[in-house]
Amino acid sequence: MNTNRLDELAALDRAHLVHPVAAWRQHEARGPLLLTGARGAWLTDAHGHELLDAFAGLWCVNVGYGQDSVVQAATAQLRQLPYATGYFGFASEPAIRLAAKLAEITPASLTRAYLTLGGSEAVDAAVRFIVQYWNARGRPTKKHFIALERGYHGSSSTGAGLTALPVFHRGFDLPLATQHHITSPNPYRHPQGGDAQALIAASVQSLRDKVAELGADNVAAFFCEPIQGSGGVIVPPAGWLKAMRDAARELGILFVVDEVITGFGRTGPMFACDAEGVQPDLMTLAKGLTSGYVPMGATMLSEEVYATIADGAPAGAPIGHGATYSAHPVGAAVALEVLRLYQEGGVLANGQRVAPRFAAGLEALRAHPLVGDARHRGLLGALELVSDKSTKRAFDPALGLPDRVFAAAWRNGVVFRCFGDGDARLRAGAHLHRSRVRPAFRTLDAHTGRRAG
Numbered sequence: 214m215n216t217n218r219l220d221e222l223a224a225l226d227r228a229h230l231v232h233p234v235a236a237w238r239q240h241e242a243r244g245p246l247l248l249t250g251a252r253g254a255w256l257t258d259a260h261g262h263e264l265l266d267a268f269a270g271l272w273c274v275n276v277g278y279g280q281d282s283v284v285q286a287a288t289a290q291l292r293q294l295p296y297a298t299g300y301f302g303f304a305s306e307p308a309i310r311l312a313a314k315l316a317e318i319t320p321a322s323l324t325r326a327y328l329t330l331g332g333s334e335a336v337d338a339a340v341r342f343i344v345q346y347w348n349a350r351g352r353p354t355k356k357h358f359i360a361l362e363r364g365y366h367g368s369s370s371t372g373a374g375l376t377a378l379p380v381f382h383r384g385f386d387l388p389l390a391t392q393h394h395i396t397s398p399n400p401y402r403h404p405q406g407g408d409a410q411a412l413i414a415a416s417v418q419s420l421r422d423k424v425a426e427l428g429a430d431n432v433a434a435f436f437c438e439p440i441q442g443s444g445g446v447i448v449p450p451a452g453w454l455k456a457m458r459d460a461a462r463e464l465g466i467l468f469v470v471d472e473v474i475t476g477f478g479r480t481g482p483m484f485a486c487d488a489e490g491v492q493p494d495l496m497t498l499a500k501g502l503t504s505g506y507v508p509m510g511a512t513m514l515s516e517e518v519y520a521t522i523a524d525g526a527p528a529g530a531p532i533g534h535g536a537t538y539s540a541h542p543v544g545a546a547v548a549l550e551v552l553r554l555y556q557e558g559g560v561l562a563n564g565q566r567v568a569p570r571f572a573a574g575l576e577a578l579r580a581h582p583l584v585g586d587a588r589h590r591g592l593l594g595a596l597e598l599v600s601d602k603s604t605k606r607a608f609d610p611a612l613g614l615p616d617r618v619f620a621a622a623w624r625n626g627v628v629f630r631c632f633g634d635g636d637a638r639l640r641a642g643a644h645l646h647r648s649r650v651r652p653a654f655r656t657l658d659a660h661t662g663r664r665a666g
């Protein structure tokens with residue numbers, strides 16, 4: 214791309230485009246990192262440099278870039294029927310087939326799919342359905358929600374309060390008085406971390422304690438990610454998810470699994486729930502559902518949740534939740550093709566095949582003096598860097614380590630996510646992975662273009 218066009222785009226970006234989860238003024242000063250193309254696992258920037266996209270977009274492009282069959286599915290649907298509302302009983306074939314397919318591949322407890330535009334909207338719908346469910350069951354006091362510290366459940370006006378990362382709360386008057394968080398099951402940082410069974414027992418106990426504190430009659434649901442993605446790729450011990458599921462059932466609260474990142478093969482099986490035979494009451498999905506090619510998410514409901522809501526409403530009265538783009542036919546057509554690639558196209562099997570190599574690579578880096586922890590499941594992984602391995606001390610935020618690591622990776626032709634726990638700006642685990650890369654396009658000019666590894 215020529216310099217004039219780059220300069221024009223940088224100026225327009227700074228003047229008009231509000232970036233998600235960004236430091237707005239800092240972004241204006243630095244300008245955008247412009248991407249212009251992608252193929253397979255490789256991105257191309259505005260200077261024609263190639264970068265290995267080790268972050269799969271934003272943990273979403275699971276089939277890689279440039280899959281023609283996905284483009285064809287979208288194009289065919291755009292020609293045939295680019296839009297169909299789901300209101301007033303209207304429907305489209307892809308939306309119907311996608312709902313049926315999701316009911317088939319998600320855990321057996323889940324039979325109904327509400328199709329959204331992404332993960333935040335899926336979480337928001339889940340919250341609204343849960344409120345409706347308990348009201349329909351004649352339990353209107355069950356209004357409190359429990360989630361995990363360092364959890365991420367999107368940034369809708371209620372979902373961002375279930376999220377437990379400070380920048381999603383600061384200045385937004387969150388969390389709400391009905392939103393609570395319990396300790397994250399992080400084996401590296403938890404006091405019981407050395408002993409998997411003790412950690413699981415401690416986690417179950419914190420859920421019980423929180424429910425007891427709030428009163429079981431007041432608690433609606435527990436939300437969790439099977440692996441906490443944005444909170445730092447926190448991988449609980451095997452058996453944790455099942456134990457939390459069982460505890461939620463005993464406590465009489467709904468169990469909601471947020472598989473927006475972990476779904477669609479990211480951790481090996483189609484869903485992380487499958488690894489432990491977990492049957493949730495609700496599940497939220499997005500990202501890998503369409504592999505990021507177009508926006509789509511889903512809120513999956515058990516038959517019991519669905520039926521309670523359906524039968525709780527006065528005969529003929531609509532359940533007042535929906536959007537113009539609910540069950541969008543183009544998103545659904547793309548999702549169906551992406552799901553075909555995961556299964557018949559061998560993408561899931563390939564992920565399972567290469568996961569041990571990925572794990573071995575990360576594990577080998579434990580020997581490095583700054584690597585405190587290596588954690589992974591399937592093709593989701595992270596390294597935690599510490600300044601002192603024996604005390605697990607984080608780095609002084611003044612060093613700006615996340616920025617430096619990101620910049621070094623970029624120079625070596627790799628993009629991944631870097632964030633720092635000790636830094637108040639970054640503690641949020643926000644998508645600040647490229648801060649301190651110098652402004653706009655100048656940095657890219659200096660980039661070597663050399664591929665890593």
Ligand SMILES: Cc1ncc(COP(=O)(O)O)c(C=O)c1O
Nearest residue numbers: 331332333365366367471473499
């Ligand atoms: C676990 C989880 N839930 C929900 C969301 C929100 O999804 P979206 O960004 O599509 O709104 C995300 C996004 O990263 C996520 O990781």
